[in-house]
Amino acid sequence: MTGFIIYFTLLSIAHLFFCYFGMHTLRKLTKPLLLLSLAACYACAAKPVDGAVLAALICGLAGDILLIWEKNDKFFIPGALSFTLGHGLYALSIFRRTPGATQSHLITAAVFMAAYIAVVAYMSFRLEKHVDDKKFRVLMPVYLSIVAAVNVFAWVNLVARINSGEGQFYAALITLGSMLFLTSDTILARCMFVRDVERPNFPVMITYIPAQALLCFGYIGLGA
Template sequence: MRNKNILWLYIFLLVAVIDLFFTAEGNSEFRIYSKPLIILSLGFYFWQISKNVAGTLIRKAMLGALIFSWLGDVLLLFPYLFLYGLGAFLMAHVCFIISFKISQEKPFEIGQVNFIKLFLYNLPIYIPAGIAYFLINPGLGEFKIPVVIYILIIVTMVTTARERFGKTNASSFWQVFIGAFTFMISDGILAINMFYKPFPEAPVLVMGTYILAQLLIIMGIRAHYLKG
């Protein structure tokens, strides 16, 4: 069974490399076949390794995040469906927030909160998000409100990942946090390319960081308590 699980990871890596190749070559017509397979194969991997926690909120939330991510990938293949794709990924991040919150020790314990210290801890997350917004703001136009909402949600997703520090094992924390932060970087590159200044390397950078982010998040959640 373990070898079968690993097979899905190999498929994920294979289709990811193929999609990156098509992206670099500008073969958008072929990406209709390769891009949807990335999250689909990663989703099958998570489905297999999470059977021992079937029915739990963590499994449902993570599968929800993967389903919405897959839907977002498909929708963003068509530029005129951008807002729908943005909405799908927003829902994916909400599912990730739930997943990160409950995959830690005593997730709902309320203790003393030092807001100044909390702000300083999260400052490395706020700064790149703020810079990205500063750059893209003039070019947002009618997309301003949905993009601002999206930025707030993804920043919340990354800060929720950071708040797991000391509340899970080191491997789980770092993989989830780096994955969440990389996801934000990927979206930031996409936004800058769309709304500020297009540059030729953007599509490969967006997909490369996105693929890495999804893999790290899955492996980080797995490292918390799942057995693959």
Template structure:
């Protein structure tokens, strides 16, 4: 499982660097090649390295998240399709939330959840999201409702990633949580650039954090499968 499909991972990194180079050189036409290639190669990498959980809900959820992310990347290449791109990423986030829930080594019991403690653990995430919304709110106009829904979904994704602490191996937790957090940072930079004020080198910052985010999430899910054999057996039957 360690070496299988490694060529797709290299292609992912090369495509990511090439896409950022196109941004720097302002060669937007070539991004119709480089940008879709990023998530396409990562999706193939994930699917070729997770045959051990073939037909499982986890593999379907993460695979769908990557494919909807790919769709979102393509749609955002067209400014007039921004809302559709937002919708594609919203579905991707929901799929990631499902995947994060499935890679927790515990049974969910609402009676044992300390909601006050949970709130304070997630408070930095809430504050960050609230601050971003406060800054962009005045310029959202007709996009206000879909953006609010998207922000709430993003907060839930990062919170779910944080809740995996001590419910998976440490490597998987760190990778997934950092990936989810960087995903939120990437979207926040994009939102601030579009709806608050221009950010220097915004394209490189958005894609750089986004590429690292997606990679960390995928590697974190794989780490859960590789280093949590009991969880792997349980996930195969999900």
């Protein structure tokens, strides 16, 4: 695993370098390698392999490939759907790993759900006035709500793990990864609609890469 972490860190640094300096050909070549590497790592290191987690990583890979061509709108919806499916699979995987009866987590879930509803509502309000296309005005808050739902599941799992005394570290990785994913997607939405972010690929990827990596390593650590 140490060798993979060194390799993935170097690959990530190289990709971020290409993003920052606008080296688009190299950026497009290295981007698919990120999720391909994480999917391969999970498939080899997880014991046992959870098909939902592996499928979520593959959905991320598919989304990355489809969204490489930012200026081609026909790839945007399929790419967004790939990520949406991936988030659903991540949420399912977290739910399966949360210890204790579902009823015992309802209060925790309600607290975090209320917090994230407020966060998504605020972000959507700030962004929607910059969105001209009506379908994106609907799809953007829906998508951000799905990403936020993964965050809620992750927090519920973390609280349950802390109470049970098992797997807190890896649950924390998943929670941090899900928070970074929401951050990355919010930055992406701002880059798309407000267009006031310099070197837009860089801030998106500097949050997206650790988000996916933390989710991958968190699921490996928690096992089935």
